[in-house]
Amino acid sequence: MTDQPVLIATDGPVLTITINRPDKRNAINADVLAxxxxxxxxxxxxxAIRVIVLTGTGDKAFCAGADLQPGRGMGFGQDRPNSDYADLLRLSQNATKPSIARVNGACMAGGMGLLCMTDMAVAADHVVFGLPEVKVGVFPMQVLSLLQDMVPRRLVAEWCLTGEPFTPAEAVSAGLINYAVPAQDLDAKVAWLANRLIDKSPMAISRGKYAMRAIRAMSFDEAIAYTEAQIALTAQTADAKEGMAAFAEKRKPNWGHT
Incomplete structure (x- = not known):
């Protein structure tokens, strides 16, 4: 198992995906994407799975970006786009289960896209972030598709156009990550955040994630009409009925699975 480029493990309701190429700073290749x-x-x-955690092996790198060595299958320098990476970002945006990035080390270039594709993120306070693509003559095009909705425009411009690194404190301030903690507290903080998700309605989270994505491209009038209809539909679900009953009976709800 340890020589696999990606490890998948479950612990109760949490499924952890670990990029397992520490000798390559957990760089992305076709096998990692798959x-x-x-x-x-x-x-x-x-x-039974309620939360996805995405991380990397070791403490040096979460993901240092694409593996630029010849023959790695990432599509750079070829006459076609890197559709596998784009397809993974599409898959993540259609996900209906919440995800947390456990940023254990350097998060650079394409690794920033993996960070942005999760719903929440916790980073160790020694981590370095950056989008250095301009230093090698390319640009973080696909990362930009998610980053631009997450971070203020002028910071996006600074990070992408200068290619210079920035700190976890700056990442928190920008809204890129939720928390930065000492490395020894990283697992505890990720577990704390995951536990705040797993006792909530899986149906409400699933529908809520779908709605949050749907209204991004809507005007206020479109969004309020859409969400008005969605709240009415959500209220008729089994989870909503169970939640209301549990509240009235002063007990913990027994959620069904979606």
Missing amino acids: GIAAGYKQAHADP
């Missing part, structure tokens, strides 16, 4: 996608699909096929 492995992460397989993890997302496995999580969604198993109703």
